[in-house]
Amino acid sequence: MQENNCCIEKVINFVKDLEKIYKQEKDNLISMLEEIQEKFGYIPKEAQKELSEYLNIPMAEIYGVITFYSRFTLEPKGKYSISICLGTACFVKGSQKIMDRLKDRLKIEPGQTTKDGLFSIDETRCVGACGLAPVFTVNGEVHGRATVKMLDEVLDKIISDEKNM
C-alpha cells in the first residue's frame, strides 16, 4: 500500500533496509527506485540523496534516470489514480475521448494531481485488457468497455462518496 506524506526518517530507513538487500552496484539503481516508488508512490528527494551516497552516483544522474522512466514520479499520486489506456487497441475504440473527458472534468493533464490531492491522471500503454477495450483503471481496478458516460458515473460516485465521508 502506498504511504503518502511520509516523513524523511521513514524514507531513509526504508532505503537503508533496501541497502541490505541490494549490493552497492550501479545497475541496482532502477530496481531500488522501483521499490521506493512502489512503497511511497513517488521518489522522495531524501531517497534520491541516500541512493546517491550508497551507489556513488551523482544526484543529477539519478534524477535523469527518474525523469526518463515514466513509472517513476517526483510527486505523490492522488488518492484516486486514474489511468487511461492509450494503447492502439483502446485508442481505436475511442479511449482518447475518455481521456479528453477526464482532463476536462478534472482540469489537469496526465501526470498531474488535482489540487485537493484526490485525483491524478496517467496515460498508460496497454494494460493488457485489449479484449475489454477501451479501458481505464482506478487504483489498478480495471473498468472495461468504457464510455464517457461510464467514466462520468465512476467519477461522480467517488466525488459523492468523498463528500459523505
Add this chain to the structure above:
Amino acid sequence: MEEKMINLTIDNQEISVPEGTTILNAAKQAGIDIPTLCFLKDINEVGDCRMCIVEVEGRKGFATSCIQTVEEGMIVHTHTPSVLEARHVILDLIISNHAKDCLTCTRSGNCELQKLAVKFNVLSVEFPGEMTKHRVDDLSPSIVRDFNKCILCRRCVAACKNVQGIGAIDCINRGFESCISTVGDSSLNDVNCTFCGQCIEACPTGALHEKETINDVWVKLKDPETTVIVQTAPAVRVALGEEFGMPIGTNVAGKMVTALKRLGFDKVFDTNTGADFTIMEEATEFVERFKNNDNLPMITSCSPGWVKYIEMNYPELLPHLSSCKSPHQMFGAILKTYYAEKESIDPKKLYVVSVMPCIAKKFERQRPEMKEEELYDVDNVITTRELARMIKQANIEFEKLQDSKFDNPMGEATGAGAIFGVTGGVMEAALRTAQDILTGEDLQKIDFKQVRGTEGIKRAEVEIAGKNISLVSASGLSNARKILEEIKQGKADYQFVEIMACPGGCIMGGGQPIKDSKTQAEVDIKKLRGEALYSIDEKSTIRKSHENPILKTIYADYLGKPGGKKAHKLLHTYYYKREKYNI
C-alpha cells in the same frame, strides 16, 4: 606488432589508415573536414547530433563518422545530395529549438552552431515549431546556464561527469523535453558543482558561460577616488593572444601589460609574485609538516575548484590540505595591507582585480574567509576571455601593442611563479624552495622534470637532504579522486601532493579562450600553453621563489618569518565540510 592498415575510398580518394581509425579521422587525413557538433575528441564520442553522417556504399542508413571505424574496401561519400539534405534537415531542426538571439550572445562569432549555419547558408528555419523553455540559472558566482541555447550535444555532461567525475549536470527528461540540468533543476550553487568551468570550455554554443563582471571594473576604472590594481595569473599571458588571432602558446605578457595600462588600471602587478608568496608559505609549511610527520601527505590548495571539491567529497581529508591561500588571494591581502600602508592608500579605496584563467576564482573571491574586516582580499575576478573583451571594447589593437613591464615594486616575479599555471608546476616551484630550506644550501639542480608533462597523474620520488620524498601531481578532478582514494584507503605513501582541478592545470582553466572541437582535436593546446610557461621560467634570471628580492623585503619589513604569525593571518586560510547538495 605492426599496425594493420585499412584501405578505403572517401570522396573518390583512396587512402590507407590504421585499423580502428574512425571515418571522421580517416577523412581528415584525406583533407576532408566532415562537420560535427556533439563530437569532442576523447571526451564526447557518442554520435548524438547526427551532423557527421556520411553515406557508406552498401549500407542501409547513414554511418556515424565520428565513432564508426573504417572497414577494408569501404567506399564513403561525405556530400551526396541525400547526405547534404539530411544534414540540412538536422541543422534546421537543431536551430528550430535554439534561441536564435545571436546578436546578444557571448559566443557569437565563436559558436560552432553559428559556423555551421553560415556554412550551410541557413536563411530561414524550414521546420519551425514549439521550443523548449528553460529558466536561466545565473545564481552562482561563476557560471551562467542558459539552456535555451542548448543543443543537447552533451559535451558539458561528458566534461563534468567523465572528465571531472563530478556529474553536477546530466541529461534529464525524455524526448523533446530532454534537457541538461541539475537534480531537481536546482541552481549550480546548490549542487555538487565545483565551478571548474570545464563545461564552458566544452560547450559549442552560448548555453554556458562565465558570470561576467567587467562592468564593475569599468565603473571603478572611471572612479577617480579609487585606486584600481590589476594582477594577472601566469596562465593568462600564454592564452590571451589567442583571442586576438595569435597562435596558441604565444606569450603576450608584454602586450597584456601595455593593454592593461591603456585600460586605465593604476597599477599592473603580476600574480606570479603572489605565487612566490605561496611557495614561501607552502614550502615552509611542508618542511615543518615533513619534519614532524604531521598530516602527510600535504596537498596543495591553490586551485579553488579543487578546494570546493575536497570540502564536498572528502571532508575527512581536509587536514591534509595546505592552509595557504591561493596566489592571487595572498597577493590581494598583501596589496590591501602592506602595499596600501606603504603607498598611503586607504585600503577601502583600493580595488583589486584579478585576471584569472579560472572561474572558480570568482567563487573563491567571495568566500567569507577571504576577507579581513569587511575588506575582501580581491574585489573582482575576471577571466582571460573577459579581459580580451575589455581590450576590444577599449578599441585597442592588441596585436600592434608594444611590450611593457609589470609595475614596481610588486612586479618582479620568479620563474617558479610562472610555472604555477601548469600541472606539476606548483610542486616543482615548491621543491626548489623546500630543498634549499632543508639543506640550507643554494642548490643548482632546480628542474624537476619528473613532474612535468601533460599526463593526468605524475608520480615521482626525489631525494632531498638525504631523504626520499614521494610526490604526486594530479590534474583533473577524476585524477584527484584516484589519489584521494589511495590516501583514504592507506594505499599510498606520499608526502607531497599537488592537485589542480582542471586537466592540465590553470592553462586549461574554465576562463581561458574557448577552442572549437576541431582545434581541440587537432592541436595539443595543453602542451603549447604549458611549454610557453616553462620557457618563461627558463628565461627568468631568478627561478626560486625565496630569492625574489621583493619577497625578501616584504618579509623583512612587514610579514616577519614565512609561516609566522602575521603571515598566517594574511596568507593562510581554513576549510570546512560542505554539503554537496542543498536542495
Add this chain to the structure above:
Amino acid sequence: MKTIEEIHEIRNLKRKELDIRVNTKADTREKHILVCHGTGCTSSKSPQLLETFRKILKEKNINNVRVIKTGCFGLCAKGPIVIIRPEDTFYAMVKEEDCEEIIQKHIIEGERVTRLLCKDIDGKIVNSLDELNFYKKQKRIALKNCGVINPEDIDEYIAFDGYRALERVLNEYSQDDVIKIISDSGLRGRGGAGFPTGKKWELTKMAKGEQKYVVCNADEGDPGAFMDRSILEGDPHAVLEAMEIAGYTIGANKGFIYVRAEYPIAVKRLQIAIEQSREYGILGKNIFNSGFDFDIEIRLGAGAFVCGEETALLESIEGKRGQPRVKPPYPAQCGLWGKPTLINNVETFANIAQIILKGSDWYSSIGTANSKGTKVFALGGNVNNIGLVEVPMGTTLREIVFDIGGGIPNGREFKAAQTGGPSGGCIPKEHLDTPIDYESLKEIGSMMGSGGLIVMDDTKCMVCLAKFYLEFTVSESCGKCTPCRIGTKRMLELLEKLCSGEGSEIDIYKLEKLAVNIQKSSICGLGQSAPNPVLSTLKYFREEFRQHAIEKECKTLECKALSKITINPEKCKACGLCQKHCPVNAIQGEAREKRTINQDKCIKCGTCISACPFHAIGN
C-alpha cells in the same frame, strides 16, 4: 534437487494425469475446469471465478473435479473464459453468479449450460473449442502450452515435454549442433526486424570473451500488442528452457529477463518459474549432470518503450537511462557491460525447445520461403474476435481478419490494418490478400514488428491514426539524437495542423521530407521507423491527407475541428433519445421539437448517432 530419473518419472506420471487436457476422448471420470488467468480475463475478475468454483465444489463435496488456473486462451473478447475438459466445453463471459449453474448442470447433471456457451460470429453456438472459427486456421507452437497447463506448476510443464530439449542439448549436442538446428529451422527474430536467430547465436558464440550473457527481451511496449506477455503468463518455463539452451550454445552462464513492470502477472509467474527451476536443479550448477551452470535474473523495465530496442535495453539493465547505442558494434560483440550478449525476444525463445525436439525440417516446413514457422499476433481494434492468434507465416491478412477475427463489427467496412505498431504501417484493403511474412510486409510499407495487428473500420481517420502513432513516438523518444528528438516532434506538429484544419499542402510535403530524413539519420530502430506510420498512410490514403489540408474536411468524426455532427430535420422524429444520451448536453430542443446540435458544446463522441433509432444523425 531432482535427478534426471526423477524428472523423467514426474514427466511420465504427470503426462498421464494431464491427458484429459489434450485428449477429448480421455477415458476418465475426472474433470478439469480451466479458468483463464491471462491479464484480460484477470481484469474481468477471473480469479474470483476460480475461488467460487472451488468453494462450490467443496461444499458439494465433489472430489473428481479440479479447478486450474491457466494462461491465455487467446479469445480475449469473450473473457472471462472457462473451459471444461476433457469434453472441451467453452464458456464465455462467465460471471461469478454463473458458477453454481455450471457446477450443478454441467458437472453434476452432465448437461451443457447452453446460455453460457460461446457463440461464433455467425451466431452458431459452439460446443467445443475447436469448432470455433477463431481456432481453425491457427497453428500453436509458441502458444502450445498457453491455456493448457498451469503456468505456476513446473510439473505440468515437464509433463508436456518440458525441459526435454534442454536435457537433450546438454547431453547429446555440441554447441555447433544447436546452431545448425536453429539455423536450418529458418527461425527469425520475432521482435520485429527478423534477424536470423541461428546467425545471431553463431555470432555471439564466436565473439571472444570469457563472460557472455543471454538476455530475454520481454519489454513488449508496442501499444496494442500482448503476445509476449501471454507467453510469459501462460508458459514461462518455455522461455527459461530456451534461455538455458542459448546459454549453453553461446557459452554464457548468466541470463537476464528484462520485463515490463506493467506486467505484474507475468513477473510473478516468471519468479515462480525461476524458483521452481532452481529447486529442481534445472537452473543453477551442473544442470542435468552436464557440468553446465546457468542462472537467470529478472530486471524490471520502468516504463520506457525505447527499452525494447536492444541496446537501450542493455543500458537500462546497467542502471542507466535507456538510450540506444550506435550500432555497430552489435551486442553480439559488445553488449551488457561490454561483453558479448545474445538478445532474443520472448516469442523467439518460445519456439526453441520445440525446434530442438521436433527438428529443423519440421519447423522449416511451416511458413513461406524466407519466413519459417508461425507468428503470434495480438488482434485488436475494430474486429469481432479480439485476442491472440498464432498462424503459420504466409497466412493472408484476409484470413486473419475475416476468418479468424470474424470480420468487422457493427456492419462497418474494413478500412485498414496496422501492423508493427509505431514502427509499422497501415495496410489498406487492396493488400488484404498479401500472404504475411517479413518481406511481404516490408514491401507494402509496413513491417512485422512484434505482432500487434490492429484492425480499423471506416470510421477511422488515417491522419488521426498517423498522429496517434507520432504522439506515441514523441512521448517515447529517448531524446538522444536530433532527428528523433526534434524531428518527430515537428512531424507531430504538422499532423496536428492538418487535423485541426490549419494545414496546407506544403505541410504534407514537409512531413514527407522530414520522414525520409528521420528514417535515414536516426540512431536506433525507434527513430528510423518512427516515420513509417506517416509514410504508409500517405502512401495509401494520400487523398485523405489532401482533404484535411485543402478541403479542410475529415470524413470521420475524429478530427473535431473538421467534422460536424448534424441532425437531419427530415428524419428527426423529435423523440429526444439523442438528447438523453448526450454526455455534454450539446443537443438543444424542447419536448416534441426537432432537435439541433450546439456545435460549440459537441465533443463529437458519436453517442447520439448510435442512439438515434431513425438514423437521422450523421456527419
